Amino acid sequence: MANAPTMASFPSLESALKHFFGYDDFRYYQRTIIEQALKGQDVLVIMPTGGGKSLCYQLPALLRLGVTIVVSPLIALMQDQVRSLKDNGIAATFLNSSLTFAEARERESALLNGDVKLLYLAPERLMSPNFWPLLERLQQTVGIASFAIDEAHCVSEWGHDFRPEYRQLFQLKQQLPQVPMIALTATATERVRQDISQQLRLKEPQVFVSGFNRQNLHYEVKPKTKQSYDHVLKLVKQQPGSGIIYCLSRKRVNEISFRLKQDGISALPYHAGLSDKERQENQEQFIRDDVRIIVATIAFGMGINKPDVRFVIHYDLPRTIESYYQESGRAGRDGDPANCTVFFSYADVATVEYLINQKPDEQEQRIARQQLRHVINYAESAICRRKIQLSYFGESFPGDCKNCDNCLNPVPMEDWTIESQKFLSCVARCQERFGMNHVIDVLRGSRKKRVLDLGHDRLSTYGIGQDHSVDEWRQLCRSLLHQELLSETTDGYSVLKLNGGSWQVLKKEIPVNIHVIKRPEPEAKAKANDVVQLSGDEALLLEQLRQLRKRLADEQSVPPYVVFADASLRQMAQQRPITTAAFSAISGVGKRKLEQYGKTFTETIEVFCRSHNLTPNTVAADAAAATTSSSSSSELTATQLTTHGLFQQGLSLSEIAIERGLRLGTIIDHMEHLMAANYEVDLGRLVSPERQVPIFEAIEKVGAHSLRAIREELGDTYDYNEIRLVRAAWEGKK
Known part of the structure; x- marks a missing residue:
């Protein structure tokens, strides 16, 4: 070479x-x-x-x-x-x-x-x-x-x-x-x-x-009941694309995969009990989109790099937060929205506890139990699920992610300051030597042998919490931990310790508000990162492009996503490029892919446009031709066109920045170029009409060459970003 x-x-x-x-x-x-x-x-x-x-x-x-x-x-x-x-x-x-x-x-x-x-x-x-x-x-x-x-x-x-x-x-x-x-x-x-x-x-x-926050993933926890398989089947039917379902045992994997097949869903099992050849074949069928669902044991790693998995379901409880992050993280690797669901029951907790008890080392058992408590905390909590995950890795997150079930359907808050003082006082009376369950036993006046043997029935806090259930006290304890008003040891014993925040609560210097834990499960959930809706024609074209991708992938014995990612196909369906220049502007189209697939895809798109009486898109080529004599700053790139497509689909500039992993300033720069090139942009969504008028007047008065001069004319109540956007619209109309 x-x-x-x-x-x-x-x-x-x-x-x-x-x-x-x-x-x-x-x-x-x-x-x-x-x-x-x-x-x-x-x-x-x-x-x-x-x-x-x-x-x-x-x-x-x-x-x-x-x-x-x-x-x-x-x-x-x-x-x-x-x-x-x-x-x-x-x-x-x-x-x-x-x-x-x-x-x-x-x-x-x-x-x-x-x-x-x-x-x-x-x-x-x-x-x-x-x-x-x-x-x-x-x-x-x-x-x-x-x-x-x-x-x-x-x-x-x-x-x-x-x-x-x-x-x-x-x-x-x-x-x-x-x-x-x-x-x-x-x-x-x-x-x-x-x-x-x-x-x-x-x-x-x-x-x-770079941080552990997977912003495109929607997290939710559902109660596990006798009807949970029906819920899984409903989720699978509602959600498009490929998915992974994790189970604790091989028996459950075989059961779920068999029932899915009986219900008309293409699914295969994946666990250590299968032969190497069968596992490899099942995995290959999943990667190549020949089968839609893989049902796998949690204990056995998949070892795949399939970017377009649209959902991951944990039918059984994950063992640790870290393993859950890894397993759920197999969804949405391409950056598109994906869903992660856990079905939670205390029967699964008992199963995991049994497995922990089989460990020969006592220290390993203690650590595993503490990790299990983290998972239970995650499943039962009413606060932002993303906040719990990220705090596990030492990453600070304010909550309100708007992409988990708790944030999209928040539980009401109540003032539990007095209950917090009772709980923290009991931790202090127990000399900060015990965990959550023992403190709750003391508060509720338990007659357990351990409480009596320790003489904790004689403490002043004994029995002062009988007016609340065990579950309510657990919720309070978890909330205090999440709000850093209480600490917990990490050596496997999970002993509660008071901290500076605890004493502020005890001294009545700060209030404590917590979520009320009892709530009905909402019938429908709106999602902040819902999949972008395509028009009828776009959806039809996208399906044809997927079929073409699958055929080309099978001819080369490669997975479909190796040919093009879903995001690239979606952009093709929206922009309908039929020229080489227009196709090369699609995100994910490099020199090699342009040579290898450009003609096949553009011909398919052109035929579709003719048969559906649609106007194909040659704008990228036309824009390139029209700007050859102008400065390079007015040329539109594929990344700017991608931003335009997302904006036209209703996303705000902040949402586009999050979706694409780019700075907000970069997205604003894209919008400037788009408006200057006379692309369709609703300026009213970016800057309110009442603020546009003074900016236009200032530009007419002092000229468009200097942002600083325009802002000085307007005053400090206007920021540079809105001035940039209005100026770009003004220049596009010249």
């Missing part, structure tokens, strides 16, 4: 991004991470599922000399990554046990000839003594650009999926200290991050934590 492009081949990182992957903008910290990687700096990346971790090492690999070696824990995962890269025209391969001897030798030869940019390996193969001679030859011939350690939480004993073989990867730094390393994972507490850096021997690593 002597003529392979390097960073010098591109005017900017953005142009390289568009060339290889078809995207116009970086997300979150991607650009900064890539810049550090290109400088040869060791990097640790904590980025949520769907946030674009893979791009952080894939793009630098394509812009540097030599091969990048990627450590991946699962064969299915590395095969999926390599498939996607190859479909973008990127030289990638893997070496694992699925290959024959001849296939492995052929790929090793390609590596040594410099024909491969990314090599995926399992840690066992990489650290095998038999592999090191090839590693040394690679370094001497084509060079090793970097090591990328994917799923890096597997390195740490404190992570949720520790793998001993990952502990050997420190030898890479010992043998090849000059080769930079990037470690990546979706979840890691501060303790796990430190352990990853130490175990991999990272040298002064730049650490990037």
